[in-house]
Amino acid sequence: MGARFALIALALMWPTQLLSLAGLLGGNAQASVALHFRTTEIGWFILVNALVATVITPFVVKAADFYGKRNVMIAITLLGLVGDIVAALATSYGMLLVGRGIAGFYGPIAALAYASVRELFPPKHVGAASGLIGSGIAFVALGGPFLTGWVIDSFGFRGVMWSLATATAIGLLLLLTVVPETPHRAERTKVNWLGGALLGGGAAALTYGIGKGGEWGWTDARTLAFMLGGVAAVLLYVVTDVKAAHPLFDLTMMSRRSVWTVMLATALISATVFGTGVISQLLVLFPKIPGVSDGLGMTATHYAIIGIPASILILAVGFGTGVALRKVDARLPLGLGAALAAVGFLLQRQWHYGDTQLMLLGTVSAIALGLIVSSVPVLIIEAVTPDAQATANGLQGMIQGVFTTVITQLVYVILAKNSTVYQGTRFYHDVAFKNAMLLGAGLALLGLLAAALIPRLKRAQDIEPETAVAAS
Structure with missing residues (x-):
């Protein structure tokens, strides 16, 4: 991959993986937010953002067809920045949720970034570029926890909100200066x-x-x-x-087995690993209060340190998978990732009480995540024609968004069944965390079954692409 293409891939990686960073920072800030505002409804701190992203995804994808993907990515990044600033300045939990909701407009950017790859890169680099953008989550996983730890331990949750605002501003700058506009336009019609x-x-x-x-x-x-x-x-x-x-979407494409199976499997598996992330965040960062809370009471910085091996594995596995997908059937890493995710949940359900257990067993989930994030965008590319790429990415993102919000809400419901409200804040018992992990294992196995339904697809580099416009 040439230097210019690599620079564009990195520029698309930043705003795309900012979604992962926002999820990580927001998830790790939950304990601080709940204790500060004394709320028993901390789940909406995550959910309101995801719901807004789901609602606006079809309109954003349609706008990208009309006005260009880069232009729309710039617009939604700007809205995301406004939302981050409102959240950082919030003086009440309600105002905080309003800011988080506005920031949800940034949510569809991953669908547009991956779709842009199809138009900006030559065919032989499409799979590698998509894998690189997806595996960028490892840099977030490696640096994000340390950023979270330093910011939360030093400045509280407001520091997290300002960090997100800064990262969003950097993403906006990269889009403005590095990423070229994509050539595809659709006829402007009613919505x-x-x-x-x-x-x-x-x-x-x-x-x-x-x-x-x-x-x-x-x-x-x-x-x-x-x-x-x-x-x-x-x-x-x-x-x-x-x-x-x-x-809004050409839903007729869902009549093809190659499309609906890819949509179902990738959305369910991705939503499972991301929607259940709140389990470990609440387990590790909530305090240990005998008879009230069975959290481990770690600082965010300590949590980051024990997560180093997992972060390195996500990077290595994600990058290696992206390269291997030039020759390997993308269904294999997706299915293996789902199976390992289920194993990871079951192991951590039994052993999650100390640093050594969390570090060792976290590597299983890390390998699973690296496999999943690298294979999902490639499968979507292989399932549809080039002119349907943006629509397919948007549709998959919308389905995944619905699945993620529902799964996340189910996690909070299961946790709440075995909890105690103390001084206005809800705390969770050990059995609650165990039950939530069992839910995660079951959903991952369902995702594995869905992946088994995907038929053999034509590899990404063998598909006739749009002409790449980034060539020098």
Whole structure:
């Protein structure tokens, strides 16, 4: 890969992996936020951001088709920066959630970045570039915890919010100065606003209903109304979008086995590993209070130190997988990653009480993550035609977003079943963490079954691409 292409790949890696950094920093800041604002609803600190990203993804992808991927990436990065600043200045939990919601506009950037690779790189470099961008999560995993540790231990959660604002500003600068505009444009047409409202409202209602199920009861009329209403709204979205003259997504592509199996497997497996990340964050960073909380009470810096081996493994495995995918069937690392993720959950369910256990068993999950993040973008490239790349990435991101918010909410519900509210803050017992890890293992195995349904696909470098515009 030439120097110019490498620079573009690195420039796309930064804003894309900022999503991972935001998830890591935000997740590690949860304990500090909960204790500062004395809230029992800390789950919404993560969920509101994910929900907004899910709601706006179809509109962002459509705008990228009309106005260009780079232009839209710049716009949503700017909105993300505004949201980060509002969150950093928040004087109440409500204001903090508003800022986190605005920052959610940044969420679809990964779909646009991966889709840009198809247009900016020659065919022989598409797989490697996608793998490089995906494996960049390792740099986040390696440096992010130390940044989090230093910032939280020194400046509290507000330091985290300002760190995110700074990182977002750097991503905006890279997009403005390094990344060229992509040539593909679609004819400007009307937008199916009704379909988008149904999709977003349905996802939000379903997530809210799941969150309240443990409090209201799973057979309570209010719980059922939100959950069933949410599912009905999503189904109505599908109906309206299929029939619309100008749909948000070309859902007809989902009629092909090669597409729907890739969408299902990649979204479920990715959502499982990312949506369950809050388990370890709450376990490690919440305090140890006999009879009240079974957290390990570590500092964020200590948590970063014991995570060094895992971070290095994510980097090595992610990079190695990206290179190997030139010759290896991308289904294999995805399936292996799902299987190892399940094993990692089951092992950590039994042993998660000290530094040595967390360090050793965390390597299993790290290998799984490296395999998954490198293979997902390549599978999407292989499943669809070049002109459908942005739509496919956006659709996968939307499905993954819905899965992630639902899984994350399920984790909080399971944790809350064995918890204690003390001085306005909810604390969790050991059995709660064990049950949540069991959920993660089950979901990873479901993802493995979904991966087994994917048919053999044509390799990325063998697919006729759009002409690369970054060539000198």
